[in-house]
Amino acid sequence: MATRNALRSTVKLRSTAGTGYTYMTTKNRRNTPDRLVRRKFDPRVRAVVEFREER
Template identity: 65%
Template structure:
C-alpha cells in the first residue's frame, strides 16, 4: 500500500545553528504552514525551537 500524501515526512532543523535534526510526520490539512516545535538540542544542552525545512 502507498502512503498518503496528507501526512508527509518532514525534517526539523535546530534554529540554534548546531545542525541537529529530527524527522517527524505532519498533517498538511491541519498544519499547512511550516511546523515549529520546541525540542531538545543535545549540542546546546537545552530545548530550542526546531523549524521545518523543505
C-alpha cells in the first residue's frame, strides 16, 4: 500500500481566458513554492492559453 507524500499537494489550474475551465495536477511544494503557470489547451475557446494555480 503506497503512502501519500506530504510534500506533493494537489493544485487546481484555472484558465486565464475567463471560461472557468480547470485542470488538476500535483506539485512538490519544496521545489516549486511559487504558483504554477502552464500553457495548456482550453476546449471552450479552442486555443492554448495560460493556466494559473488557484489557491
